Amino acid sequence: MPAKAILISIGDEILYGQTLDTNSHWISGELDSLGIRVIKKITIGDSREEILDNLAESEKLADMVLITGGLGPTSDDLTKPCLTEYFGTQLERNEEILSHIKGMFERAGWEMSESNAMQADLPANCTPIKNSIGTAAGMWFDQNDTVFVSMPGVPFEMRQMMKDSILPKLKEKFVRDTINHRMIRTIGIGESKLAEIIKDWESQLPKTIKLAYLPTMGAVKLRLTTSGDNATTQKLVQAEIDKVIPLIEKFVYGYEDEEIEEAIGRMLKAKGMTLAVAESCTGGYLSHKITSVPGSSQWFNGSFVPYSNQLKNEQLHVDMKIIQEHGAVSEPVVLALAKNVRKEFKSDVGVSISGIAGPGGGTPEKPVGTVWIGYADAKKNVAKKFQFIRDRELNIKYSAVAALNMIRINLDKD
Amino acid sequence: MPAKAILISIGDEILYGQTLDTNSHWISGELDSLGIRVIKKITIGDSREEILDNLAESEKLADMVLITGGLGPTSDDLTKPCLTEYFGTQLERNEEILSHIKGMFERAGWEMSESNAMQADLPANCTPIKNSIGTAAGMWFDQNDTVFVSMPGVPFEMRQMMKDSILPKLKEKFVRDTINHRMIRTIGIGESKLAEIIKDWESQLPKTIKLAYLPTMGAVKLRLTTSGDNATTQKLVQAEIDKVIPLIEKFVYGYEDEEIEEAIGRMLKAKGMTLAVAESCTGGYLSHKITSVPGSSQWFNGSFVPYSNQLKNEQLHVDMKIIQEHGAVSEPVVLALAKNVRKEFKSDVGVSISGIAGPGGGTPEKPVGTVWIGYADAKKNVAKKFQFIRDRELNIKYSAVAALNMIRINLDKD
Numbered sequence: 053m054p055a056k057a058i059l060i061s062i063g064d065e066i067l068y069g070q071t072l073d074t075n076s077h078w079i080s081g082e083l084d085s086l087g088i089r090v091i092k093k094i095t096i097g098d099s100r101e102e103i104l105d106n107l108a109e110s111e112k113l114a115d116m117v118l119i120t121g122g123l124g125p126t127s128d129d130l131t132k133p134c135l136t137e138y139f140g141t142q143l144e145r146n147e148e149i150l151s152h153i154k155g156m157f158e159r160a161g162w163e164m165s166e167s168n169a170m171q172a173d174l175p176a177n178c179t180p181i182k183n184s185i186g187t188a189a190g191m192w193f194d195q196n197d198t199v200f201v202s203m204p205g206v207p208f209e210m211r212q213m214m215k216d217s218i219l220p221k222l223k224e225k226f227v228r229d230t231i232n233h234r235m236i237r238t239i240g241i242g243e244s245k246l247a248e249i250i251k252d253w254e255s256q257l258p259k260t261i262k263l264a265y266l267p268t269m270g271a272v273k274l275r276l277t278t279s280g281d282n283a284t285t286q287k288l289v290q291a292e293i294d295k296v297i298p299l300i301e302k303f304v305y306g307y308e309d310e311e312i313e314e315a316i317g318r319m320l321k322a323k324g325m326t327l328a329v330a331e332s333c334t335g336g337y338l339s340h341k342i343t344s345v346p347g348s349s350q351w352f353n354g355s356f357v358p359y360s361n362q363l364k365n366e367q368l369h370v371d372m373k374i375i376q377e378h379g380a381v382s383e384p385v386v387l388a389l390a391k392n393v394r395k396e397f398k399s400d401v402g403v404s405i406s407g408i409a410g411p412g413g414g415t416p417e418k419p420v421g422t423v424w425i426g427y428a429d430a431k432k433n434v435a436k437k438f439q440f441i442r443d444r445e446l447n448i449k450y451s452a453v454a455a456l457n458m459i460r461i462n463l464d465k466d
Numbered sequence: 467m468p469a470k471a472i473l474i475s476i477g478d479e480i481l482y483g484q485t486l487d488t489n490s491h492w493i494s495g496e497l498d499s500l501g502i503r504v505i506k507k508i509t510i511g512d513s514r515e516e517i518l519d520n521l522a523e524s525e526k527l528a529d530m531v532l533i534t535g536g537l538g539p540t541s542d543d544l545t546k547p548c549l550t551e552y553f554g555t556q557l558e559r560n561e562e563i564l565s566h567i568k569g570m571f572e573r574a575g576w577e578m579s580e581s582n583a584m585q586a587d588l589p590a591n592c593t594p595i596k597n598s599i600g601t602a603a604g605m606w607f608d609q610n611d612t613v614f615v616s617m618p619g620v621p622f623e624m625r626q627m628m629k630d631s632i633l634p635k636l637k638e639k640f641v642r643d644t645i646n647h648r649m650i651r652t653i654g655i656g657e658s659k660l661a662e663i664i665k666d667w668e669s670q671l672p673k674t675i676k677l678a679y680l681p682t683m684g685a686v687k688l689r690l691t692t693s694g695d696n697a698t699t700q701k702l703v704q705a706e707i708d709k710v711i712p713l714i715e716k717f718v719y720g721y722e723d724e725e726i727e728e729a730i731g732r733m734l735k736a737k738g739m740t741l742a743v744a745e746s747c748t749g750g751y752l753s754h755k756i757t758s759v760p761g762s763s764q765w766f767n768g769s770f771v772p773y774s775n776q777l778k779n780e781q782l783h784v785d786m787k788i789i790q791e792h793g794a795v796s797e798p799v800v801l802a803l804a805k806n807v808r809k810e811f812k813s814d815v816g817v818s819i820s821g822i823a824g825p826g827g828g829t830p831e832k833p834v835g836t837v838w839i840g841y842a843d844a845k846k847n848v849a850k851k852f853q854f855i856r857d858r859e860l861n862i863k864y865s866a867v868a869a870l871n872m873i874r875i876n877l878d879k880d
Contacts, residue, residue, distance in 0.1 A: 064678060066494070067504045068504070069495025070498075070680065074486065077480075077483055080480075082483070084483050091516070092508065092510055093507075124657060125657065128677070159855060167662070185860075206681070208860055264484070336745075336750030336751065336752070336753025340862075343750060343823075344749070344862070346824075348773075349774065353774050355750060356770055357753045357768045359769075367811075396781070412760065412761065444760055
């Protein structure tokens with residue numbers, strides 16, 4: 053039986069719909085990959101009674117209770133006093149945490165307030181967990197047969213703390229059998245289409261291999277899970293991967309943790325090539341995805357966001373007549389943008405995007421979501437039209453993924 | 467007392483971290499704006515026992531229980547059989563819903579299966595709610611003093627159903643008093659510093675006004691909540707806002723729903739000015755934030771991401787000698803970038819960012835997180851150094867917010 057976890061998110065702002073709780077989603081995924089089973093997620097407000105009731109209720113049901121939120125320095129943050137009350141203990145100032153907080157303020161050159169110092173006051177029975185990038189320490193409690201962990205609600209602080217200390221501690225305490233995940237990463241095909249292509253392979257999979265389809269924006273990950281990470285199961289899984297790859301090869305861009313923008317970087321580096329981008333409707337998002345990869349400066353020269361038609365013309369020499377005749381969202385415009393940004397930025401590959409992200413700007417001929425993507429290298433200058441049907445934010449994000457996939461496909465052809 | 471709601475999301479894919487639950491977030495916001503108080507959100511898996519337990523538990527605590535998910539045509543969808551069991555009733559085929567489903571399949575030209583027809587089998591005691599864009603009907607139950615509503619988990623089907631029928635029905639049945647939120651949006655000051663500045667004001671607030679600090683990246687929102695949205699409470703809240711604003715004026719960029727990038731757009735539009743950006747270490751993220759605002763093409767001309775030093779020199783005429791002498795992350799470089807992108811892109815304001823996002827590239831003098839931001843308009847050309855202490859992703863995001871704040875401060879000075 054896998055260990056059972058309950059996640060509690062605390063905060064009025066989540067209950068009132070002002071903050072989207074992404075913490076419990078992220079934690080779920082991490083626990084799942086350790087083979088820990090999340091049986092329930094609970095969100096409650098900054099209310100003493102609710103917090104105490106749900107701590108007690110969860111203790112009955114789960115092996116571990118992971119709590120996020122309510123650890124700020126202000127008086128509406130109740131998690132710490134409630135935990136202190138729940139465990140019948142009192143607060144004690146922790147000198148190590150205090151000096152960590154002091155150090156953070158010193159390095160940043162800020163003045164430290166008494167309410168910040170009070171963040172070093174922790175329930176006497178907890179094991180403090182250092183927050184390497186914030187002032188609210190985490191707390192680990194062992195209560196009879198249940199572990200309680202309290203973490204800050206700020207997503208990046210929580211994630212760092214989980215990765216640095218909590219996940220390793222949970223793994224040590226609760227995980228007997230190791231769980232082994234292998235991931236095949238596909239792009240440019242939908243979940244149901246993919247399922248159709250591989251259904252015969254799926255039906256013959258050994259019972260010891262669990263298959264999951266994990267769709268994300270414009271991409272689907274296939275996850276093969278086995279428990280007991282030994283040589284035999286590893287070989288078994290690899291044999292199944294070798295069987296399925298020929299069926300879906302043209303959609304597979306990578307394996308395991310590799311994101312599509314990392315795969316592009318890997319491909320460009322292997323070929324000793326550099327990339328330049330001219331993106332209009334995506335407004336910098338494609339460049340942001342690319343530069344989110346550490347070390348991308350090795351293969352990415354830069355990008356240009358010609359949001360106005362004037363800049364498309366003046367900076368990237370797209371003929372005004374072409375823009376007037378075909379519109380900025382058109383094949384000749386993205387062809388010219390890709391070709392010219394490649395040349396101007398002295399790069400091996402040029403990519404361009406021009407589209408109508410919405411909500412305004414659509415016409416019957418070119419509705420919101422119409423996006424042209426262009427590609428140019430030494431041998432090719434090609435373009436493709438996409439029709440997305442989402443809102444502004446999603447049209448932008450899907451366009452960037454489609455452009456990355458277009459780079460992949462064209463680099464593969466070389 | 468406002469009516470109390472509990473939201474239950476059902477689905478293994480949410481518990482396992484495969485699907486981010488945005489439904490309960492959206493429903494919370496809608497109920498909040500009606501003045502219905504969400505007291506708890508629960509996520510459970512596709513498990514009969516869990517569903518029945520949580521229905522019973524929720525009935526004790528809430529006036530309404532809104533359930534999403536588990537209504538699909540496959541056997542792992544358990545919501546409908548569980549509701550039928552919970553209310554001690556049986557399924558009956560609803561002819562009206564059946565003909566709606568038939569019509570949908572006919573219009574799409576698909577063949578209808580028996581499992582689709584079974585979606586018209588509904589618990590005898592429910593009021594069916596038509597799903598105008600899908601096959602899973604909603605169900606409304608009045609059980610003693612609690613209303614139960616079951617909806618599909620597909621976000622756009624659920625939203626349509628809520629808007630078309632459920633929200634109006636809930637409003638009619640439950641809404642006496644409305645809840646009123648006012649929001650003051652600050653930037654460039656931390657939560658605890660802000661709390662210290664306004665602590666006297668906070669302590670004299672009338673008990674009927676509830677104050678919350680909502681920190682997000684580089685910004686803190688102050689939310690004042692009252693119930694009973696009538697002229698008296700509105701005046702009372704406004705009087706408190708008028709009192710606090712003078713204390714924190716220089717940090718306040720806007721009110722209610724306005725994001726900082728929207729505030730920048732509003733300010734530029736009011737002055738009839740346009741903006742151009744040259745961003746290096748942020749790699750397009752600042753431009754992405756700006757262009758996430760619908761209609762930003764009215765005041766944003768475009769941006770340039772000169773990721774390599776060569777491009778800084780060739781495209782934006784930053785003297786190579788300056789780059790060699792001071793480094794790309796330096797005051798003279800961001801001053802030149804801001805000035806030159808303003809001129810090249812024929813804009814009223816130019817903003818530039820150059821920094822070390824990490825993880826590599828740091829030195830003892832310029833550690834990871836060192837970021838210079840430049841600003842130029844017709845009268846000024848200024849720069850400021852920031853020291854962030856986060857990881858690559860966060861250094862990028864904080865830098866973009868700092869640049870937006872720098873635009874705000876300098877526009878304010880004009």
